[in-house]
Amino acid sequence: MVEDPLCNPNKPLKISFEEITSAAYKIRSGVLNTPCILVLLILEVSYVKFNRDGHLFKEGFFYNKREGNFKERGARYAMLMLNEEQKQKGVVAASLGNHALAVCYHGYHLGIPVTVVMPIMAPIMKIQKCRELHANVIMEGKDMNEAKKIAVALANERGWTYINGYDNPQIIAGQGTIGLEILEQVQDIDAVVVPTGGGGLLAGVAVAIKTLNPSIKVIGVESERCASYAKAVENQKPVLTTIEGTLADGLAVPMIGYNAWETSRNLVDKMVIVKEKWIAVAILRFIENEKCVVEGAGACGLAAILAGQLEEFKGKRVVLILSGGNIDTTILGRCLERGLAADGRLIKCKVTVSDRPGGISELCKLIGSIGVSIKDVKVVCETRDYIHSLELRDLLFSRYKKVRLDTIPSKPAITSTTD
Missing domain, CATH: 3.40.50.1100 (Rossmann fold)
Structure with a gap:
């Protein structure tokens, strides 16, 4: 097995604050500073209520649109x-x-x-x-x-x-420049919440934050389906972790980097593991409340808040790093549906109605009477005979653009009549 020459498990490197400041100087001509935007987040999800001032560090998302991420x-x-x-x-x-x-x-x-x-x-x-x-x-x-x-x-x-994407020493130093920018822009920070995959972003930000202000809490957050940092904490060293399909695909790294672990392990105050449903809800919240499209990895910080896992920071100043916005439109659609379902706003139900004509119409009117929109309808119809079924088919196609009929058998064309 060929190993990465800059990531030696026997001689891990600890990235210094000086390396981060050097990176900030060298990349300044090619990387734009990212504004840290103050928002008042008023979040109500089922029983969870979390009201506080927060800053969204929209890294690379609105301002560095070329890649849409912090990397x-x-x-x-x-x-x-x-x-x-x-x-x-x-x-x-x-x-x-x-x-x-x-x-x-x-x-x-x-x-x-x-x-x-x-x-x-x-x-x-x-x-x-x-x-x-x-x-x-x-x-x-x-x-x-x-x-x-x-x-x-x-x-x-x-x-x-x-070039290792999360454990190359220069990669970690470069990501740490985010911590410098946060402290330049936001005063009296209580905590910084960092999405965590391979650990490079967490390590770099932790060094920058803790060097300049050790009292600020540095919190890592990862999906339950790719919790490789939590596994490292449990074993006190990076270990190979089984990765499952996750909305936070940008965090799906099977093992924390050796350099990232050595650099961050004594600087991280808390590691939070979030469930997939809260990531979906967080993506939904960003779109609805902030008009901001964030990929699953970047939404993990808000997911931890929505899930009630950062209750100790109620009323305090928290910076969420939104680490990326690269999400396929098809995946985004599914995420929104999952978020609506987890939020209790997308309901699937089965109702037995009268088989007489008008039974379905009564159900639709009943649902609409309280302002509920029907997104999809599955109807099982009983007709007099095959010709009557074709009449139904033609009627539906004449009124609706998208119709699927699964059970009409294949037969030669028959002229439908109303007799």
Whole structure:
């Protein structure tokens, strides 16, 4: 097995505050500062009520629209630190999408050839964006663990520089610049909530925050379906974790990075694991309340609040890092439906009505009488005979654009009459 040369489990590196300030200086010409926006979040979800001032650090979302995520900070810094020979030969990365997008974008603008290995589960939108940025995209590996092995092997075979998306020391330092920007913009912070996948963002932000103000709580948050940091805490070291399908695909990393763990393990005050339903509700809340599309990974901080897992910060000043907004439109639609269902606003029911004509009409009128909208209807109809069924078919097609009839048998065309 080929290992990442910069991520040695026996000699992990601890990233310093000085490295983060160096990254902030070097990337300043290519990465825009992200405004930290003050909002009053008034959230009511079933029995959960959480009223407090909060800041949404919309990282890369409204202001760095080219990739729609925070990863460009570390990617640019790592690529700027390459020597001329490394820049000429090119780089390779393994990513589900966000790190790949960042490397592809800055590689294109810095004139550095880029290859990205993306697991077959990577979102289609992110794959297409990488190709639009003229990168060589390789679709291999069932998950990030396999994609990473392929990328490291390619780096060794072809002389490319492998850039780990969450554990490269320069990647961690670059992500830590977010912590500097937060403290520059927001006063009297009580806590910063950080989405956690491979641990690079959490480690960099934790170093920046704790160095400048140790009293601020640093809280990591991850999905129950990819809780690799919590597993590391349990075992006191990074361990391989089973990853399941999750709305927070940007966090689906099977093992915390060795450098990220060494850097952050004594700086993180709390690790929160959120259920998928709350991630869906959080995505819905951002769209409805803030007119802001956030992917599952970025919504995890709000999900923890909605689930009542940060009750100790009621009435306090909390910064949520919205780490990305790259979400496929089809997935977004499903997320919204799941969010509505989890929020108790999308109900599926079965009702037995009278089989006489008008029974369904009465049900629809009853539901509409209290202002409820019917999203979908499944009707089982009884007709006199086959010709009568065809009459029903023709009537439905004449009134509605989308009709599906499952049980009319295939027979030669018969002219329907009203007799």
